Amino acid sequence: MTDMLEARSESDTGTPSVDAPESGAGAPSAASRDAQPASRTRTEKRAAARGRKAARRTESAPQARAEVIDIDVDPNDPLLIFLQTAPGPLEIGALPSYSPAVTRMREQGVQMVVPLVTSGELVGILALGPRLSERTYSRNDKRLLDSLARYAAPALRLGQLMREQEKEARDRERIEQELHVAQLIQQQFLPDELPELGGWHLSAFYRPARTVGGDFYDIIELADGRVMVVTGDVTDKGVPAALVMASTYALLRSTADVETSPGEVLRRVNELLIPQIPMNMFVTCLVLVIDLQTGSTHFANAGHNLPYLRRGGRVTQLEARGMPLGLMSGSVYDEHETVIEPGDIVLLYSDGITEQHDRSGDMFGFGRTADLVAAATSGDDLIDRSVEALGVFSADVDQEDDITLVALHRGRSGGYHDTLSFSVPSEPGNEREVMDRVAAVAESALPLARLDALKTAVSETAMNAIEHGNRGDASLEVSVLVRRSAETITVEIGDYGRGRQRDPDIPDLGLKLAGLQTPRGWGLFLIEQLADRVEEFTDGERHVVRLVMRTDDDIDGIDTGDSDTTEEGARS
Amino acid sequence: MSLESDVTQRGATAAIALRGRIDRDAGDALDRAYTAAHGIAPQVIELDFTQVDYINSTGIALIVGLLARARAQKVTVRAAGLTAHYQHIFEITRLSDFIEIVQPVGH
Numbered sequence A: 001m002t003d004m005l006e007a008r009s010e011s012d013t014g015t016p017s018v019d020a021p022e023s024g025a026g027a028p029s030a031a032s033r034d035a036q037p038a039s040r041t042r043t044e045k046r047a048a049a050r051g052r053k054a055a056r057r058t059e060s061a062p063q064a065r066a067e068v069i070d071i072d073v074d075p076n077d078p079l080l081i082f083l084q085t086a087p088g089p090l091e092i093g094a095l096p097s098y099s100p101a102v103t104r105m106r107e108q109g110v111q112m113v114v115p116l117v118t119s120g121e122l123v124g125i126l127a128l129g130p131r132l133s134e135r136t137y138s139r140n141d142k143r144l145l146d147s148l149a150r151y152a153a154p155a156l157r158l159g160q161l162m163r164e165q166e167k168e169a170r171d172r173e174r175i176e177q178e179l180h181v182a183q184l185i186q187q188q189f190l191p192d193e194l195p196e197l198g199g200w201h202l203s204a205f206y207r208p209a210r211t212v213g214g215d216f217y218d219i220i221e222l223a224d225g226r227v228m229v230v231t232g233d234v235t236d237k238g239v240p241a242a243l244v245m246a247s248t249y250a251l252l253r254s255t256a257d258v259e260t261s262p263g264e265v266l267r268r269v270n271e272l273l274i275p276q277i278p279m280n281m282f283v284t285c286l287v288l289v290i291d292l293q294t295g296s297t298h299f300a301n302a303g304h305n306l307p308y309l310r311r312g313g314r315v316t317q318l319e320a321r322g323m324p325l326g327l328m329s330g331s332v333y334d335e336h337e338t339v340i341e342p343g344d345i346v347l348l349y350s351d352g353i354t355e356q357h358d359r360s361g362d363m364f365g366f367g368r369t370a371d372l373v374a375a376a377t378s379g380d381d382l383i384d385r386s387v388e389a390l391g392v393f394s395a396d397v398d399q400e401d402d403i404t405l406v407a408l409h410r411g412r413s414g415g416y417h418d419t420l421s422f423s424v425p426s427e428p429g430n431e432r433e434v435m436d437r438v439a440a441v442a443e444s445a446l447p448l449a450r451l452d453a454l455k456t457a458v459s460e461t462a463m464n465a466i467e468h469g470n471r472g473d474a475s476l477e478v479s480v481l482v483r484r485s486a487e488t489i490t491v492e493i494g495d496y497g498r499g500r501q502r503d504p505d506i507p508d509l510g511l512k513l514a515g516l517q518t519p520r521g522w523g524l525f526l527i528e529q530l531a532d533r534v535e536e537f538t539d540g541e542r543h544v545v546r547l548v549m550r551t552d553d554d555i556d557g558i559d560t561g562d563s564d565t566t567e568e569g570a571r572s
Numbered sequence B: 001m002s003l004e005s006d007v008t009q010r011g012a013t014a015a016i017a018l019r020g021r022i023d024r025d026a027g028d029a030l031d032r033a034y035t036a037a038h039g040i041a042p043q044v045i046e047l048d049f050t051q052v053d054y055i056n057s058t059g060i061a062l063i064v065g066l067l068a069r070a071r072a073q074k075v076t077v078r079a080a081g082l083t084a085h086y087q088h089i090f091e092i093t094r095l096s097d098f099i100e101i102v103q104p105v106g107h
Helices: A030-034 A042-060 A078-084 A100-107 A139-188 A238-258 A262-273 A365-375 A379-393 A430-442 A448-469 A509-513 A523-530 B024-039 B057-072 B084-092
Strands: A003-009 A066-068 A112-118 A121-128 A200-207 A214-221 A227-234 A283-290 A296-302 A308-311 A314-317 A336-339 A345-349 A403-410 A416-425 A477-485 A488-495 A533-539 A542-550 B003-010 B013-022 B044-055 B076-080 B100-102
Touching (some): A078 A112, A139 A214, A200 A379, A214 A403, A227 A345, A308 A365, A379 A403, A430 A477, A448 A477, B024 B044, B024 B057, B057 B076
Parallel strands (some): B013 B044
Antiparallel strands (some): A003 A066, A416 A477, A488 A542
């Protein structure tokens, strides 16, 4: 970096003037002088006389003032190399005439150039115009300037470095802030939890890329009881993509209120999006509308990846194609229909998985994705395997794009066979009543060991709701909802607290026996160990813990310690 | 009272037959039972859970407290009559690492 510091006297004649005021400043006009009254005090008269004198001097003296002018020096200008090794201040005539910068300096009256060199690096140039006294620069002047340069150069370099660092810090902060804002926008629109769909199980995984893409997914429960499942991907990254994603999300939601045909939803959203989407940006989007009772599924596609369907051991894709949203007005989207049979698994996914590269540059691709679908035993299993496989595949490689996976698993029979809803006051001991009433619904669906596990998990959850959620206030009730389908027993226990009270330590018996942990603190541990899945969410002012136990015969492969969060990504 | 107990001696073993629930209300009863059993000066205290139908996390904490007390007094603790479910809980909490699980006498 080279700073150009230049000062010259601005004078048409070159005549220096030391004390000349700005033209007209402080000098009354002749007309105003004539108009002044005779009764002025002596002081006022003296002041007026000084003003007149100054005005006369201004009229006769040349205009002169110092100013900084700006000359850009091209980094390749030979002047820079020349000055790097220059012995000290130099007359303009001693500089290489073939330098464009020297030409420009001559044009602007520069007479003396002082290179500012520190640690062998030219960090600035001090360019001076003619002396105000009209004399040439003396040897003493040059010595003084040389001395000045020796002190000024390192100070200037220090200032430059600080300025560079501050700029870099500001740039980094701005980029980080932008990414943070984009992530906040994007995650604001992802579902906090997935709805419980009788006899169906939804699993989802989303992990943003470092630079934030525009993936989104949504589950919309329609007024007619069907469910709309949406996945999409906005091209581009950062805040613009996040804003388009938010806009698309809102348009899809509002359109779903009045139109449930997937093709028509896409058509309308496309028309609404086109006027507001930036140039060169578009949105791929897949919409499925599912009848949970029959499995009848209507779907349409706006340029998104084709979903995979696993039936038995066979994997196919749900074929539907259409123009991405936001590209072309008048686009229409063909609607297709299929039936998702009991036991089927459907995977919706973004290109963050298929287009991820490994160290050697190979893409994960559709083949590997289809293989994962073929091997899946459930939606959760599919997502867990996919995340793991992708992690192994792309070890030591940055994630290139957002990764979104939504798995939809239809159980062997849809719908709930039994539902029980009740509440109990928040009094100690009522957790046993909750446990017994839940057991009455679940006992015919679960083998004894799993029924006992559910009973303890329910008892502990209810006790937490009574003691912590509702703080033992008997006027507050603990609500309980039990649903039994062919595949699952789902128990939702609600209170008016702020969430599960996390113990500060994972219970460790060795530490407890050594007196390093309290003997208590086993409740959440038991719940998480004994239930197949534990979720929590808010419903209005209630905090709800949902316990899920599978009733499948094939439960050997179920990891009862499975949590619902995988790596850094969010799993719903 | 959620928990009742009888203490009997079998050689160097003091057997505590527990009846009822081990929960927040069982603290005093369990404490009294242990004190009575330790008064017999045994080398081993055997907790018989055959007639215990409910143990919750507070009950587990009480058993941990009893175990800590016994270990400080160099007394071995055994557990008899646990259902498969509570055996599983003893395993996942690692109580079974410190308490030998045995069949109750007569089984």
